Amino acid sequence: MGAGSAAVVDAARRELDNFQGDQHMSFMTEFREFAMKGNVVDLAVGVIIGAAFGKIVDSAVNDLIMPVVSRVIGKVDFSNLFVPLAEIPANVPPTLDALKKAGVPVFAYGNFLTILLNFVILAFIIFIMVKQINRLKREQPPAPPAAPPEEVVLLRDIRDALKRP
Secondary structure, three states: OOHHHHHHHHHHHHHHHHHHOHHHHHHHHHHHHHHOOHHHHHHHHHHHHHHHHHHHHHHHHHHHHHHHHHHHHOOOOHHHOOEEOOOOOOOOOOOHHHHHHOOOOEEOHHHHHHHHHHHHHHHHHHHHHHHHHHHHHHHOOOOOOOOOOHHHHHHHHHHHHHHOO
C-alpha cells in the first residue's frame, strides 16, 4: 500500500470515527481487549493442538487399530460395511463408493463404527492424561503453613498472659 493509499485509509477511519462517535471506539476497544485476553488465546491454541491430536488419533485408529480389529472380525475395512436401502442397479458394483455415486441410499454403519472407535480411543487417552496430571498434583508435598504475622503473635501472647492467674 502506498503513502497516498495509507492517507486515504487514515482519513476514512477518522471520518468513520467522527460519524459513529465514541461508541464505536469503545466497542472496538472492548473487542480488542476480549480477543487478546489469555483465555481466548489459550482456547485458540487448544483448538489447534486438538485438531492436530485428532489427526494423530485418526491415523492410529485407521492405520494401526482398525486393521487388527478387521482381521479378527474377518473384514478388511470397517468403512465398507453398509446395508443398501434400495435395489442395486445391475451395472453398479456393490461397494459403498460406487453405490453412493449411483445415488443408491445406503445405511453406512461401518463409518459410524470407525468414528465411534476413534472417539472411545480419544476419550481413553484424555482420561489417562488427566489421571496422570491429577496424580502428579497429589504427589507434591503440601506447602508448610506460613508464619502468622507479628501482630497475631503479639495478640496471642497478650491473651495467654491475661489467662494466667
